[in-house]
Amino acid sequence: MFSLISLIRSGQTLEAVIFVLTGCFVVFVCSPIHELSHAFVAFKLGDNTAKREGRLTFNPIKHIDPIGMIMILLFGIGYAKPVPVDMRNFKNPKQGMALVALAGPVSNLLMAWISCFITYAIAAVSQGSLVLQLIQIFFMFSTYINISLGVFNLLPIPPLDGSKILAAVLPDRVYYKYMMYERYVMIGLMILLFTGVLGGLISGLSSVMFKVVSIVPKLIFGDIV
Secondary structure, eight states: OOOHHHHHHTTOHHHHHHHHHHHHHIIIIIHHHHHHHHHHHHHHTTOOHHHHTTOSSOOGGGTOOHHHHHHHHHHSOOOOOOOOOOGGGSSSHHHHHHHHHHHHHHHHHHHHHHHHHHHHHHHHHOTTOHHHHHHHHHHHHHHHHHHHHHHHHHSSOTTSHHHHHHTTTSOHHHHHHHHTTHHHHHHHHHHHHHHTHHHHHHHHHHHHHHHHHTHHHHHHHOSOO
16 A cells, blocks of 8 residues: 555655555545535435535535544545534435445545556556656546545444444444443554554555446556556
8 A cells, every 4th residue: 555654665655655645635635525415415306404504515625624634644544524414304215225325435436546547548648758657647646545444434333434334234222332432443443554553454455446446447448557
């Protein structure tokens, strides 16, 4: 899994600069789309809480979380400000909440596919052009970061989206007991992230997902990346 620190340590200064630029793209474009997807699905299912609080927007200022932003810029994994959702407004609260939660990671995987397609398309026409090669690296990083964010958010760990999807299949009693330890689980999650323990799992799952999102680009352009 790419990170700013690993690129700097390996002497890949130019790639490190591109990684930061890609991180900014993710923070100011991809993360707002992730949160907007949550808000849009919630609105369509009958909950206008996010809309009332101004979160049904592409405006990144409404969605940025400072710590989550720094994590994305450094490690390619982070988070934005959670969208407020009142599941009581859904006809089927558990199913509705699961769909809202799923919308964010799905948007990341869709953006990863678009970035991957662009990466392969540029590789097919770059013909040694340095500028095009740098743009290709940019979109390759965008592919990997969006995949990592999608995979990361699907983990069934509170407060990640995966924990809300888990609520749709677990009995209420079991789920509420699980959520009682949300604060401690979150602290453990942060420790695992910063020590790199969780990085191996995310990297492995991301590699599998990359093979999936690159199927169509490879069929069209060939295995050139």
